[in-house]
Amino acid sequence: MRIDGKQAAADLRKQLSMQVLQLQQEKNIVPGLTVILVGEDPASEVYVRNKVRQTRELGMHSQEIRLPVDIREEALLTRLEQLNQDKDVHGILVQLPLPAHINEAKVLAAINPEKDVDGFHALNSGRLLNGSGDALVPCTPQGCVILAKRHLGEDLSGKHAVVIGRSNIVGKPLAILLLQENCTVTIAHSRTENLAQICRQADILVAAVGRANFVKGDWIKPGATVIDVGINRIEDTEGKTRLVGDVDYQAAVEVAAAITPVPGGVGPMTIACLLKNTLVAARRYG
Numbered sequence: 001m002r003i004d005g006k007q008a009a010a011d012l013r014k015q016l017s018m019q020v021l022q023l024q025q026e027k028n029i030v031p032g033l034t035v036i037l038v039g040e041d042p043a044s045e046v047y048v049r050n051k052v053r054q055t056r057e058l059g060m061h062s063q064e065i066r067l068p069v070d071i072r073e074e075a076l077l078t079r080l081e082q083l084n085q086d087k088d089v090h091g092i093l094v095q096l097p098l099p100a101h102i103n104e105a106k107v108l109a110a111i112n113p114e115k116d117v118d119g120f121h122a123l124n125s126g127r128l129l130n131g132s133g134d135a136l137v138p139c140t141p142q143g144c145v146i147l148a149k150r151h152l153g154e155d156l157s158g159k160h161a162v163v164i165g166r167s168n169i170v171g172k173p174l175a176i177l178l179l180q181e182n183c184t185v186t187i188a189h190s191r192t193e194n195l196a197q198i199c200r201q202a203d204i205l206v207a208a209v210g211r212a213n214f215v216k217g218d219w220i221k222p223g224a225t226v227i228d229v230g231i232n233r234i235e236d237t238e239g240k241t242r243l244v245g246d247v248d249y250q251a252a253v254e255v256a257a258a259i260t261p262v263p264g265g266v267g268p269m270t271i272a273c274l275l276k277n278t279l280v281a282a283r284r285y286g
């Protein structure tokens with residue numbers, strides 16, 4: 001069975017649109033998201049355009065700031081400081097990756113944690129780790145949990161979740177979220193020995209490695225739930241580029257009970273969760 005991420009995202013946006021209206025009526029606050037794009041990357045531009053459109057569809061304010069690829073780090077930090085002070089801006093997202101001459105960690109640390117809708121600031125990672133419930137949680141991991149629950153129901157207790165990938169953006173925060181859901185969590189990565197064997201023990205298998213068709217059909221336990229975080233552009237036999245995940249979908253769909261497709265799986269949920277974080281930030285700190 002296919003887990004429909006597009007539908008799940010549409011369902012979440014519908015809930016959010018009602019909450020946006022409520023916040024406006026009760027407190028006269030309209031959530032505002034600012035996206036900063038440094039340089040011109042075609043894939044980033046499509047993605048940023050989608051975010052801006054969806055933000056407006058929900059009745060939230062949306063602003064896109066484009067900066068030249070050779071901007072100095074100091075200038076970017078100054079721009080961020082202005083946004084940190086701006087009362088109409090509840091969420092700030094700096095599109096990654098940044099050009100090589102800019103220190104990414106320094107930029108992420110400069111975003112006001114209350115406006116950090118990516119959830120990448122150390123204060124938010126720390127809060128997530130502590131389970132204090134007041135973190136802004138990274139969007140893709142949130143989306144993964146929602147999609148797993150769409151198939152398995154609200155209670156993930158006792159399930160063995162295997163997360164392949166240990167990035168600060170997906171693997172690590174997702175492992176923490178799954179632990180909070182009472183899963184038994186294994187984090188696997190490029191140095192893991194007997195990876196196939198470990199994956200075969202997973203009730204929930206999450207692939208976040210960034211390599212096309214990395215996870216094979218026979219790595220999957222029959223009846224497992226598979227969440228594919230990969231977004232890989234490959235050329236097909238006719239030379240056309242095509243989007244595929246980290247999982248060999250055709251093989252996996254035969255074995256798994258449920259699997260998210262690419263496109264139409266985790267990607268749309270990531271954006272929906274970004275909108276959710278913007279609403280949360282506006283409600284909490286606006």
Ligand SMILES: Nc1nc(=O)c2c([nH]1)NC[C@@H]1CN(c3ccc(C(=O)N[C@@H](CCC(=O)O)C(=O)O)cc3)C=[N+]21
Binds near residue numbers: 118231263266267
């Ligand atoms: N600060 C920051 N935060 C991010 O969240 C962030 C980022 N930087 N840099 C780039 C990555 C990538 N990312 C995607 C989100 C949604 C889709 C998405 O919706 N994809 C569609 C397909 C879109 C297409 O066809 O290209 C899908 O999977 O169905 C893709 C990629 C967020 N990122």
